[in-house]
Amino acid sequence: MPLxxxxxxxxxxxxxxxxxxxxxxxxxxxxxxxSIAGAVPDAVVLPANRDEVVQVVRLAAxxxxxxxxxxxxxxxxxxxxTLRGGIALQxxxxxxxxxxxxxxxxxxxxxxxxxxxxxxxxxxxxxFYAPDPSSQKACTIGGNAAENSGGPHCLYxxxxxxxxxxxxxxxxxxxxxxxxxxxxxxxGLDLLGVLVGSEGTLGTITRIKVRLVxxxxxxxxxxxxxxxxxxxxxxxxxxxxxxxxxxxxxxxxQVTIGAVEAHYRAGYPTDAGAVLLVEVDGLQESCGELSEAxxxxxxxxxxxxxxxxxxxxxxxxxxxxxKGAIGAxxxxxxxxxxxxxxxxxxxxxxxLRRVTxxxxxxxxxxxxxxxxxxxxxxxxxxxxxxxxxxxxxVGGAGEEMLRAVVELGGTLSGExxxxxxxxxxxxxxxxxxxxxxxxxxxxxxDPAGMLNPGKIFxxxxxxxxxxxxxxxxxxxxxx
Amino acid sequence: xxxxxLEPGRVARPENAEQVAEELRDxxxxxxxxxxxxxxxxxxxxxxxxxxxxxxxxxxxxxxxELSQADMTVSVEAGMTLEALNATLAQVGQFLPIDxxxxxxxxxxxxxxxxxxxxxxxxxxxPRDFVIGLRVALPDGRLVSSGGRVVKxxxxxxxxxxxxxxxxxxxxxxxxxxxxxxRPLHEVSVETRSEDPWREAARALALPQAPVALELASDxxxxxxxxxxxxxxRRLVAELGWTEAGxxxxxxxxxxxxxxxxxxxxxxxxxxxxxxxxxxxxxxxxSPGVGAAHLDAExxxxxxxxxxxxxxxxxxxAAPVELKRAVGAWGTPPAAAAxxxxxxxxFDPKRTVSPGRYVV
Numbered sequence: 001m002p003l004x005x006x007x008x009x010x011x012x013x014x015x016x017x018x019x020x021x022x023x024x025x026x027x028x029x030x031x032x033x034x035s036i037a038g039a040v041p042d043a044v045v046l047p048a049n050r051d052e053v054v055q056v057v058r059l060a061a062x063x064x065x066x067x068x069x070x071x072x073x074x075x076x077x078x079x080x081x082t083l084r085g086g087i088a089l090q091x092x093x094x095x096x097x098x099x100x101x102x103x104x105x106x107x108x109x110x111x112x113x114x115x116x117x118x119x120x121x122x123x124x125x126x127x128f129y130a131p132d133p134s135s136q137k138a139c140t141i142g143g144n145a146a147e148n149s150g151g152p153h154c155l156y157x158x159x160x161x162x163x164x165x166x167x168x169x170x171x172x173x174x175x176x177x178x179x180x181x182x183x184x185x186x187x188g189l190d191l192l193g194v195l196v197g198s199e200g201t202l203g204t205i206t207r208i209k210v211r212l213v214x215x216x217x218x219x220x221x222x223x224x225x226x227x228x229x230x231x232x233x234x235x236x237x238x239x240x241x242x243x244x245x246x247x248x249x250x251x252x253x254q255v256t257i258g259a260v261e262a263h264y265r266a267g268y269p270t271d272a273g274a275v276l277l278v279e280v281d282g283l284q285e286s287c288g289e290l291s292e293a294x295x296x297x298x299x300x301x302x303x304x305x306x307x308x309x310x311x312x313x314x315x316x317x318x319x320x321x322x323k324g325a326i327g328a329x330x331x332x333x334x335x336x337x338x339x340x341x342x343x344x345x346x347x348x349x350x351x352l353r354r355v356t357x358x359x360x361x362x363x364x365x366x367x368x369x370x371x372x373x374x375x376x377x378x379x380x381x382x383x384x385x386x387x388x389x390x391x392x393x394v395g396g397a398g399e400e401m402l403r404a405v406v407e408l409g410g411t412l413s414g415e416x417x418x419x420x421x422x423x424x425x426x427x428x429x430x431x432x433x434x435x436x437x438x439x440x441x442x443x444x445x446d447p448a449g450m451l452n453p454g455k456i457f458x459x460x461x462x463x464x465x466x467x468x469x470x471x472x473x474x475x476x477x478x479x
Numbered sequence: 480x481x482x483x484x485l486e487p488g489r490v491a492r493p494e495n496a497e498q499v500a501e502e503l504r505d506x507x508x509x510x511x512x513x514x515x516x517x518x519x520x521x522x523x524x525x526x527x528x529x530x531x532x533x534x535x536x537x538x539x540x541x542x543x544x545e546l547s548q549a550d551m552t553v554s555v556e557a558g559m560t561l562e563a564l565n566a567t568l569a570q571v572g573q574f575l576p577i578d579x580x581x582x583x584x585x586x587x588x589x590x591x592x593x594x595x596x597x598x599x600x601x602x603x604x605x606p607r608d609f610v611i612g613l614r615v616a617l618p619d620g621r622l623v624s625s626g627g628r629v630v631k632x633x634x635x636x637x638x639x640x641x642x643x644x645x646x647x648x649x650x651x652x653x654x655x656x657x658x659x660x661x662r663p664l665h666e667v668s669v670e671t672r673s674e675d676p677w678r679e680a681a682r683a684l685a686l687p688q689a690p691v692a693l694e695l696a697s698d699x700x701x702x703x704x705x706x707x708x709x710x711x712x713r714r715l716v717a718e719l720g721w722t723e724a725g726x727x728x729x730x731x732x733x734x735x736x737x738x739x740x741x742x743x744x745x746x747x748x749x750x751x752x753x754x755x756x757x758x759x760x761x762x763x764x765x766s767p768g769v770g771a772a773h774l775d776a777e778x779x780x781x782x783x784x785x786x787x788x789x790x791x792x793x794x795x796x797a798a799p800v801e802l803k804r805a806v807g808a809w810g811t812p813p814a815a816a817a818x819x820x821x822x823x824x825x826f827d828p829k830r831t832v833s834p835g836r837y838v839v
Binding site: 103147148150181183184188191193196197198217237240241282286288375376410411412429433434437438456 | 604628629632633634637640715742769770814816
């Protein structure tokens with residue numbers, strides 16, 4: 001529903017004439033994010049600073065217009081979709097790296113700063129920002145904080161919530177608070193902790209303070225091929241079982257390897273059932289000792305074609321294949337759909353077997369490329385949107401895969417968020433009282449439900465899928 | 480079981496999570512006040528409770544619920560002590576890097592609710608960074624779970640964070656799941672004394688791989704823990720040039736506490752200026768890389784003012800009631816205190832749990 005002219009005029013007064021998008025054709029650009037969900041916003045507003053965000057949020061609150069913060073739109077769970085219409089608050093103009101403090105090892109950035117740009121700026125000073133989503137060339141730190149994003153190097157270094165130490169937040173009522181800070185312990189409830197990963201449903205992030213880490217003295221990247229995905233899964237458990245937590249431990253299956261090799265020529269053996277990328281970092285002598293230990297464990301688990309990146313260029317190439325894998329899958333089919341369920345690491349062989357069976361059952365190719373060390377799956381279901389009736393099969397396969405994850409003691413999402421695509425499944429992992437406790441938090445911060453409505457929580461009135469799913473809950477058992 | 484001079488009318492010793500929830504439900508319904516008690520190691524934390532009807536002792540909830548060695552996760556009931564848990568984990572070559580002061584005897588639930596951490600925070604972060612699931616008895620008697628048993632999880636709000644350091648104000652933790660860590664392949668503890676201990680500490684922190692723990696005390700003693708591969712640790716020990724510490728050094732260090740003591744938490748780069756401002760002869764010990772210091776609660780007013788000026792806080796971990804009433808346990812209320820109060824209202828509207836003791 002288009003916003004009344006008077007509202008558009010007010011919005012223009014706040015952010016300037018050029019920073020309100022309302023033409024129907026222009027709005028379609030903001031219909032989607034990286035997921036398969038879509039909804040056209042009523043208006044897109046591009047504020048230049050926090051005060052403009054406050055004014056927009058106040059105006060929207062007064063008129064009962066939903067507000068959905070949006071970064072680069074690379075999210076994979078529909079977090080940036082204006083499901084109930086309203087204003088998409090596009091934060092890309094707020095893209096200043098405000099400060100990098102090399103002594104305190106922190107950075108303060110605006111939400112629209114691209115992850116890779118922060119990496120580069122920190123890298124020039126001998127530091128790095130650990131969370132490295134595969135979309136890091138485009139995704140923003142604000143989006144990362146809102147979704148609590150992960151990435152390959154989160155195995156050792158931890159995910160976004162472990163690195164965000166401060167947030168400036170504009171709440172639904174237009175009030176502003178700075179949460180957190182540089183001190184290790186803070187007095188009072190950990191609001192920072194609950195805001196990170198709240199998917200824009202509790203407030204809009206307008207500034208982020210992150211912790212930076214010194215670049216390791218040395219890095220060794222290994223690539224190993226395995227005859228089967230099972231053998232590779234066992235190798236993953238075995239490496240960690242030996243007391244070695246590598247910086248990253250990533251797996252790609254045969255379908256992925258084929259697509260990546262055709263595109264990047266990263267040197268992955270195309271006849272392998274699976275490839276593991278293992279990275280260890282730290283002191284020079286430790287890297288030697290650790291990589292030798294890793295090699296021994298991998299060989300004991302049927303590894304072949306073991307290769308260590310000889311230099312930075314080769315390491316970059318090995319990683320380019322991994323990080324660009326999803327794009328490369330476009331060679332097989334034009335569209336993909338992926339979940340990011342997590343299982344306890346030892347259940348990887350079981351869940352991957354189920355994923356294969358489900359793909360076969362629905363006659364859909366599936367490409368697995370994922371954070372094996374964390375047990376964090378990414379089964380990419382490949383399809384062509386132009387094929388009639390395909391979405392029912394894709395949705396059905398995705399749902400069954402997630403169900404398998406939950407049945408094996410896992411959770412719905414490790415790093416992509418719940419958004420609009422998995423909210424109907426939340427009762428699989430949480431009892432009604434668990435969800436009610438989360439809703440208390442939502443109601444405290446956003447009693448009118450104006451911030452990113454329709455996300456995270458199941459909505460049985462609006463989502464008929466819920467009816468089908470009644471009667472199953474594998475919520476955590478505490479004996 | 481006296482808290483700030485108050486004695487409870489009754490001591491409840493629930494044997495399971497359901498009984499904890501029942502005690503809370505009954506107390507809320509009848510307007511009584513409950514103070515949860517684990518190992519009793521942090522009972523001095525916070526302002527004096529306004530009322531104290533029931534002491535809710537959790538020590539009978541002391542089981543390991545699930546230990547998955549290969550997944551490196553563990554789920555335990557809240558009344559288990561950290562020592563017992565780490566003894567169990569040691570059998571499978573793993574450990575939980577939570578090392579609060581005033582040890583031994585902290586329970587899992589107590590240390591999480593009180594938001595305590597110790598020297599190992601330098602490398603491993605605080606429990607906030609590796610708690611992956613909680614089960615909490617809400618003041619209205621519901622038992623709710625958050626998180627799960629996987630090491631990476633963004634399914635819904637991260638409720639685990641809200642209950643840590645909340646001193647039970649949103650509910651009483653009855654069980655917790657953790658990501659655990661492999662014991663380092665090799666580890667050496669070293670110590671030294673220095674005329675210029677801060678400079679020496681800075682040198683240790685600037686090693687090509689920082690120590691996993693580094694402590695500095697008012698008597699000029701420095702204690703560091705170096706961990707990693709055998710060859711890596713050998714190099715760090717050589718570069719640092721300190722002497723090897725005795726086997727009990729860390730256990731002894733963790734025993735420190737005081738009848739009246741406080742925790743300073745400031746940005747690490749500001750820690751020295753706050754500690755330097757303490758009166759001559761004051762007893763303190765600090766984690767320079769973390770930004771935390773513990774000290775005897777003399778001259779609390781001046782130290783708190785300095786800590787708050789530095790962008791941090793000073794919290795009383797135990798003190799005579801008169802001192803608590805005079806200066807307050809928590810200091811200047813946090814900026815977002817109004818939101819915290821609203822959250823407390825949503826979870827504990829009758830202030831059933833430790834009324835008056837927490838910040839909100």
